[in-house]
Amino acid sequence: MRYCRVEVEYRRWWGRVEGEEVLLLTGSPLTGAPEPTGGTVPVAAARFLPPVAPGVFYAVGLNYRGHIEHARAMGHPGAAVPERPEVGYRANNALTGHRDAIVRPADLQGRFEAEGELVAVVGKPLRRAGADEAREAVFGWTIGNDVSAREWQHGDRTLWRAKNSDTFKPMGPWIETEVDPLAQTTEVRVNGELKAAFDTGAMVFDPYEYLAEMSRYLTVHPGDVLWMGADGTCEITAGDTVEVAISGIGALENPVVEDEPIERSRR
Template identity: 35%
Template sequence: MRLVRFLAEGKVSYGILAGEKVRLLAGDPFQGETGVREEEIPLAAVQLLAPCVPSKIVAVGLNYADHAAETGQPLPEQPMLFLKPPTAVVGPEEPVLYPAGVGRVDYEAELAVVIRDRTKAASPEEAAAHILGYTCLNDVTARDLQVKDVQWTRSKSYDTFAPLGPWIETELDPGDLAIKLTVNGVLKQNSSTRFMIFKVPQLVSFISQVMTLVPGDVIATGTPPGIGPVKPGDVMTVTIAGIGSLTNPVK
């Protein structure tokens, strides 16, 4: 099932994608309101938004061994965590804004985990019960500031630096999914989630030992190798097998 959050006739709603139509939900699935209404809207008549409104994005650094190698950093012994603020989130087709004074902005394709319910101190075995589904995320990064600052908060937190979408796929095994990113149609990243150092159940468990996850929170599971810069005018597309594609222009 693919859950969408969308704008139609000035109103934000949730729905289920059914082919080229959207079946409306009766309320907010993150509040347990999952009843399906009879009403349907053509997909072409809605604007897809980021599929959830997270209180936080918990991101994982260096979770692919070959990405750690390309950045010249040692493999982490435990998941390396940082946060992206909810104000960084934009949806499909929304522009990523290139900040004034930043020398290099990079793309980073990532599988995103969307949390179903309040989650604290879950075991890896319990993790699946707390996951609503999966979507695409682009962990846009001001690379020159990341190097300059040492810690990553500023470089990861600019408004529009967390494109998310296009929907939440609720029926998916995240263990071996092809993950790709193109810039202007040219393939830049091409890997699989099977190369993650820390798998999704481990990440949900580890993070929930540190902080309580709430409905709609997002875990960004790390990027594969092939990171690189973009410039205004470029178009970035993250594609993950079983989910779909997330496209955002740079302005």
């Protein structure tokens, strides 16, 4: 099944994708078995929202050896193969949907980059779980584009704006529940040109190992998401269109635009 969230006439709906149509549903598949309302919207014309509004937004870094080697070659400290699955956090305000614009801040200098990532959507609570239980707790899989402002990433004390500015985390277009995500291929294209491609499953630690380790110390809830990292980055700029495609799941596409200049207040 492919489940999504769409906006129709200013109202938000859960939907199920069937062929070229989205069937609007009575509620969330994460909390029950919703029925079709009878309403539909064409996929081509749908206003897709991020396919889930997560309670907590978890993110993995340096989870592919190729990415680690690249980071080490660029002289970044801490670029080493991790010995255990450790997770970070991102901000929900950064999420945006399929076809929505990625906004490059007007005062940003330096590299502005995209990374294609597999995203696990949790469907059951997890606490002190093993890998098998973690596997059963995953509701489905979607696609993320981890947009980063590199100068801010390396110059600020935290990742508060480098990773978490508004629109820096496109996610979608839907949740696929019937796919083996670790047997797929991830591709990133900018203006139709292939910029990165890698085996999605070639991770240092897989999603189930991460979820099991996380659950030793914190409770993971239905609707939480876990972004799984990338193997390869590509530079983007205003005027580009970036697409992240994962076989068996779909394709997430977003245009890049320049923000309006910021007028800073005076004291």
